[in-house]
Amino acid sequence: MLRFLLHRLLIVPLALSLRFGAAFEYYTFDGPGFPSCYNVSKVYNATSVDDMASAVKAAVQAGSRVRASGKGHSWYDTQCSDDWTVLIRTEDVHGIYNFSLPEGASSGSVVFDAGVTFFQLAEYLHNRGASVGYTLTNWNISFGGSIAMGAHRSSLREDSMVAAGALALDIIDGYGNIRHIERDNANDQWLAASTSLGLLGIIARIKLQIYPDTKVYAKQDILDESAVLNGDIYGMIAPYATANFWWWPYKKKFHHRYYDVVASDSTAQQGFQNTFSVTALEGNTARTLLDSGKYLATSNMLAEEVFFGIWSKPNFHEKTNNTEIKDWPVYGWNYDVLIGGLYPDQLPEWDYDLHGLTLELAFPVTMANKMLKRVRTLFDAELSEGTIMASTYRSGINIKFGKPYYDLLGQVTYNTSDGADWSKGAIMFDFPSYRPTIGDHKRFNEAFYPKLAQTLINEFPCRPHWTKNSRQVLTWAVKNLDLDHLRRFKAVREQFDPNGVYRSVVGEILGVY
Numbered sequence: 403m404l405r406f407l408l409h410r411l412l413i414v415p416l417a418l419s420l421r422f423g424a425a426f427e428y429y430t431f432d433g434p435g436f437p438s439c440y441n442v443s444k445v446y447n448a449t450s451v452d453d454m455a456s457a458v459k460a461a462v463q464a465g466s467r468v469r470a471s472g473k474g475h476s477w478y479d480t481q482c483s484d485d486w487t488v489l490i491r492t493e494d495v496h497g498i499y500n501f502s503l504p505e506g507a508s509s510g511s512v513v514f515d516a517g518v519t520f521f522q523l524a525e526y527l528h529n530r531g532a533s534v535g536y537t538l539t540n541w542n543i544s545f546g547g548s549i550a551m552g553a554h555r556s557s558l559r560e561d562s563m564v565a566a567g568a569l570a571l572d573i574i575d576g577y578g579n580i581r582h583i584e585r586d587n588a589n590d591q592w593l594a595a596s597t598s599l600g601l602l603g604i605i606a607r608i609k610l611q612i613y614p615d616t617k618v619y620a621k622q623d624i625l626d627e628s629a630v631l632n633g634d635i636y637g638m639i640a641p642y643a644t645a646n647f648w649w650w651p652y653k654k655k656f657h658h659r660y661y662d663v664v665a666s667d668s669t670a671q672q673g674f675q676n677t678f679s680v681t682a683l684e685g686n687t688a689r690t691l692l693d694s695g696k697y698l699a700t701s702n703m704l705a706e707e708v709f710f711g712i713w714s715k716p717n718f719h720e721k722t723n724n725t726e727i728k729d730w731p732v733y734g735w736n737y738d739v740l741i742g743g744l745y746p747d748q749l750p751e752w753d754y755d756l757h758g759l760t761l762e763l764a765f766p767v768t769m770a771n772k773m774l775k776r777v778r779t780l781f782d783a784e785l786s787e788g789t790i791m792a793s794t795y796r797s798g799i800n801i802k803f804g805k806p807y808y809d810l811l812g813q814v815t816y817n818t819s820d821g822a823d824w825s826k827g828a829i830m831f832d833f834p835s836y837r838p839t840i841g842d843h844k845r846f847n848e849a850f851y852p853k854l855a856q857t858l859i860n861e862f863p864c865r866p867h868w869t870k871n872s873r874q875v876l877t878w879a880v881k882n883l884d885l886d887h888l889r890r891f892k893a894v895r896e897q898f899d900p901n902g903v904y905r906s907v908v909g910e911i912l913g914v915y
């Protein structure tokens with residue numbers, strides 16, 4: 403027995419390490435305990451596009467799979483397959499080239515490497531009087547990772563899928579060769595590359611549409627739940643450049659946030675938004691309260707009350723001197739107001755050990771009222787059993803929207819065989835919830851969350867966000883996807899990566915292998 407164990411412990415790992423080194427877990431932005439991949443043999447810090455291509459060739463030679471790694475801003479263990487994988491980090495591949503926005507033109511373009519983040523590009527563009535408009539996600543996230551996974555902001559009026567801003571992509575295929583592909587809706591290669599899930603290869607360079615920089619305002623109202631559930635939801639979102647709701651289910655309130663352009667010379671204010679940074683006191687207080695909410699509904703009710711109060715005030719500082727802005731509307735430069743970043747003296751909430759789980763599904767916006775009312779009946783059903791549910795996230799339940807954008811696997815595509823009307827756009831139900839740091843880490847009334855997901859997936863033609871759902875939710879959701887889109891995607895995947903070098907759990911669940 404002992405000899406057998408020694409054999410297992412010493413010989414086998416040695417054999418593996420000769421080929422790939424010992425495999426280890428890789429983590430999301432949340433850090434240890436939050437794996438994105440289980441079987442990583444190597445993390446390679448690439449320094450250029452050509453360097454990434456060579457690294458792919460070397461990994462293929464060694465018989466390993468490959469995935470790109472951006473900023474780790476995802477939630478679940480779905481980045482890789484469960485087989486040996488080399489991760490190629492794009493963080494140090496961040497050149498920006500060929501800026502072009504002629505005087506007086508309504509749009510232009512810029513080319514940059516995959517690892518460029520939203521705030522890096524925003525700073526570069528702002529210094530040259532330009533912005534990316536509304537095709538945004540968040541500050542410290544790479545464009546490569548966002549386009550790969552179909553990430554988006556919230557708008558029915560403007561394109562807000564990041565991919566919708568892309569004019570061309572350079573992709574390193576499964577042989578380590580760089581392929582250039584231009585926007586062309588008649589070409590399935592483009593329609594697959596537009597939301598590729600990283601399965602065609604590493605997005606290495608992006609040519610993106612840009613616009614003259616603008617100032618914008620941000621305004622927020624508080625609405626009763628019934629005003630939204632029974633209201634003209636489309637009419638409350640579509641007029642604005644970008645708009646969303648935050649739902650507070652225990653308080654039965656919504657925040658309605660909306661943004662639009664103002665003349666640049668109309669205001670001197672330079673508002674800078676913060677969605678994720680908190681002070682040490684706030685972070686530690688929230689963690690203590692939310693951990694007790696693992697067992698006590700009253701703690702979650704109190705947390706929702708406190709978060710609602712904080713979120714009612716502008717989450718903006720004046721950029722020039724970091725002072726709090728107290729009144730709506732807030733004005734400032736496009737990127738600073740729409741996204742912003744961290745305040746200089748604060749840290750993101752996860753640095754105080756505040757972590758979440760999430761779920762995001764997209765529905766035809768024509769079903770918005772029906773969907774939200776269905777969620778309400780599910781909350782009420784818990785209540786009738788004596789369990790009060792509350793939002794345990796600092797900004798409530800995020801309700802976003804998406805203008806239709808055609809590709810094969812995007813959340814807001816249309817013309818699908820489900821027969822649903824996606825032509826008016828989509829509403830996304832994005833439900834982050836606190837993951838306790840204590841005990842088994844299960845949430846308060848844990849069983850509610852899968853029940854909610856399964857009910858929505860079974861009753862509505864909804865589609866998953868590709869980095870905000872667990873393996874289980876993705877597996878349930880596949881039945882709602884268009885089989886013809888999946889077939890066409892698989893055909894392109896076989897052209898770019900016939901040997902499945904870039905295979906991931908998401909791709910496996912979709913059945914494109």
Ligand SMILES: Cc1cc2nc3c(=O)[nH]c(=O)nc-3n(C[C@H](O)[C@H](O)[C@H](O)COP(=O)(O)OP(=O)(O)OC[C@H]3O[C@@H](n4cnc5c(N)ncnc54)[C@H](O)[C@@H]3O)c2cc1C
Nearest residue numbers: 470472473474475516544546547550551553554600605869
């Ligand atoms: C705080 C926070 C806020 C967020 N806000 C939004 C939001 O508003 N809207 C939204 O839609 N999403 C949002 N997200 C999700 C986020 O946009 C996606 O998870 C995105 O894929 C993360 O990009 P990343 O650079 O961090 O990549 P990673 O997390 O490192 O990778 C994500 C996936 O993309 C693949 N990938 C990364 N780079 C490339 C590349 N160059 N080529 C091919 N594949 C690649 C990886 O292999 C992996 O499968 C948010 C996430 C967090 C944590």
Ligand SMILES: *[C@@H]1O[C@H](CO)[C@@H](O)[C@H](O)[C@H]1NC(C)=O
Nearest residue numbers: 444445446447448491493494
């Ligand atoms: C790669 O970069 C990361 C982040 O800067 C660093 O922590 C890591 O040590 C680097 N890896 C190597 C092998 O240099």
Ligand SMILES: *[C@@H]1O[C@H](CO)[C@@H](O)[C@H](O)[C@H]1NC(C)=O
Nearest residue numbers: 425440441442484485486487
């Ligand atoms: C890692 O991948 C290898 C090769 O596919 C496999 O033999 C091994 O079981 C995997 N290990 C884990 C922890 O999944």
Ligand SMILES: *[C@@H]1O[C@H](CO)[C@@H](O)[C@H](O)[C@H]1NC(C)=O
Nearest residue numbers: 498499500501513514607609
């Ligand atoms: C920049 O533009 C030049 C001229 O059109 C072109 O040759 C070059 O490839 C472009 N660079 C990138 C990184 O796209």
Ligand SMILES: *[C@@H]1O[C@H](CO)[C@@H](O)[C@H](O)[C@H]1NC(C)=O
Nearest residue numbers: 473493521541542743744750
């Ligand atoms: C962005 O993320 C990196 C880790 O990838 C971190 O070191 C850095 O502090 C972050 N920057 C900001 C401004 O959040």
Ligand SMILES: *[C@@H]1O[C@H](CO)[C@@H](O)[C@H](O)[C@H]1NC(C)=O
Nearest residue numbers: 670671672720722723724725
């Ligand atoms: C910060 O800047 C704003 C805008 O310029 C100004 O109105 C405000 O008085 C400043 N506050 C402090 C404390 O300097």
Ligand SMILES: *[C@@H]1O[C@H](CO)[C@@H](O)[C@H](O)[C@H]1NC(C)=O
Nearest residue numbers: 587588808809816817818886
């Ligand atoms: C929508 O589907 C029809 C029938 O399959 C097809 O002819 C048409 O080109 C599709 N439209 C788009 C935008 O793909």
